[in-house]
Amino acid sequence: MGQNGPKDQCFRLLQPERAVSGVIFASPHSGRDYPESMLEATNLSARQIRSSEDAFVDRLLAAAPNLGAPLLLARVPRAYVDFNRAADELDPALIEGLRGVAMNARVRAGLGVVPRVVSGARAIYHGKLSLAEADQRIARFWRPWHQAVDGLMTQAQVDHGRAVLVDVHSMPSEALDAGPARPDIVLGDRFGASCAPD
Numbered sequence: 001m002g003q004n005g006p007k008d009q010c011f012r013l014l015q016p017e018r019a020v021s022g023v024i025f026a027s028p029h030s031g032r033d034y035p036e037s038m039l040e041a042t043n044l045s046a047r048q049i050r051s052s053e054d055a056f057v058d059r060l061l062a063a064a065p066n067l068g069a070p071l072l073l074a075r076v077p078r079a080y081v082d083f084n085r086a087a088d089e090l091d092p093a094l095i096e097g098l099r100g101v102a103m104n105a106r107v108r109a110g111l112g113v114v115p116r117v118v119s120g121a122r123a124i125y126h127g128k129l130s131l132a133e134a135d136q137r138i139a140r141f142w143r144p145w146h147q148a149v150d151g152l153m154t155q156a157q158v159d160h161g162r163a164v165l166v167d168v169h170s171m172p173s174e175a176l177d178a179g180p181a182r183p184d185i186v187l188g189d190r191f192g193a194s195c196a197p198d
Contacts (some may be wrong), residue, residue: 009140010145011148014070014072016066020067025070031073080114087143088101089113
């Protein structure tokens with residue numbers, strides 16, 4: 001991951017010359033800078049380990065800064081640390097020494113903040129990781145990502161009176177059973193929980 005600072009290793013932030021609205025684009029799952037230590041500890045082939053990426057979403061969004069919107073792109077892969085999970089979504093089936101933690105369906109499925117599996121429920125690691133390793137990933141990568149998002153949202157609110165984060169993902173074709181007329185784009189707001197209706 002190079003010799004740059006933690007933020008440089010975590011993400012790329014592409015700013016427009018002038019932000020024209022309070023909209024911010026982010027691709028939290030298109031990172032593909034796999035640490036060598038992870039590749040040495042995995043059960044998976046190079047292709048398999050990349051199966052949880054939102055491949056090419058970063059390229060799909062590349063024009064956003066030219067159109068007046070900030071663009072935040074993950075460099076760290078989702079299989080290493082998932083920016084779309086809470087910092088406390090830790091999986092005791094993966095992380096040594098965790099006991100008595102509340103688990104939701106994502107964590108039980110192996111998709112916590114430090115994932116145990118990639119798509120197809122394929123195990124990433126030969127064994128367990130230490131709690132210190134999980135904490136280090138959260139401190140070094142997860143926290144800077146969220147600080148960047150918070151900073152962008154705060155600035156958009158100050159400059160434009162509102163902030164809208166467009167968090168972009170790709171979906172495998174089998175995830176949407178819509179017959180032959182599959183939509184190109186699906187907009188979601190977590191059933192009204194993540195943004196105001198307007």
